[in-house]
Amino acid sequence: MTKKEIIENGWVEKYVLGLTSEEESSEVERLANLYPDIQDNINDARHKICGKFNRNLTQPALRDTLMNKRKMMFLTILGVSIFSLGFCFLCREHFSLKADYSEQSKKLAMEEAILAQFDSVIHSTAEKAKFLHLATTKKIRLKGSENFPDAEAMIFKCTKTGKMLLSVVDLPELSEGQYYEVWGEQKPKPDRLIGLLKSPLRYDSLFTLDSMLYSSALMIKSIGDARHKAEAICLASLSN
Secondary structure, three states: OOHHHHHHOOHHHHHHOOOOOHHHHHHHHHHHHHOHHHHHHHHHHHHHHHHHHHHHHOOOHHHHHHHHHHHHHHHHHHHOOOHHHHHHHHHHHHHHHHHHHHHHHHHHHHHHHHHHHHHHHHHHHHHHHHHHOOOOEEEEEEEEOOOOOOOEEEEEEEOOOOOEEEEEEEOOOOOOOOEEEEEEEOOOOOOEEEEEEOOOOOOOOEEEEOOOOOOOEEEEEEEOOOOOOOEEEEEEEOOO
8 A cells, every 4th residue: 555545545534434454554554654644634534533523522412302301391290280290290200300411411421531532642643743753853773683684663762852752663573471671771871771562562653762862772672481581683873
């Protein structure tokens, strides 16, 4: 799948609506990491969906339901000739309305919480995308070691603050009990652990590492139990 096909064939809209397969979603997300304009299209589509969803939430359906039921109660009471029957009916409708209102309020609160979480994810994604393209962001390629020549990862580092995000390009599959550690070398000080990568790895995600302004080298190691020895997978030498 190419950049042109993504934009012209409607893959962005299908992806946002969840109509793509897992393989198609991974391809769209991979290209979004490579091309900022594709990520912008995804963000725009998500905002449009959020807008429609939010408008649905704010419709006065609950208020109309409440008013209609109150009118029904009032008219029923006026039509009842016997006070005792009218009073019983009023009590029953009151508690029914209260339970219905409580249930709908809970549903509304749940929908608002989902929307807030969705907005938070969109904001976080947009902030990360913005960070990747800042003039102060440096791209550092971690190449595979001798035993893993095809392994590769990319680190985006702010030269002013030391903030770092890691993108997995190609790392060996982790066995049960294994995980990856990201280390920074800062001679003459001891090496510093700045991040952990655990299975399952998402190749479309950006992993946040601890900030580290000065480092002479970066390395990804595979760590496991007694059955698996620690090995260097990717590394990069730096000149600060």
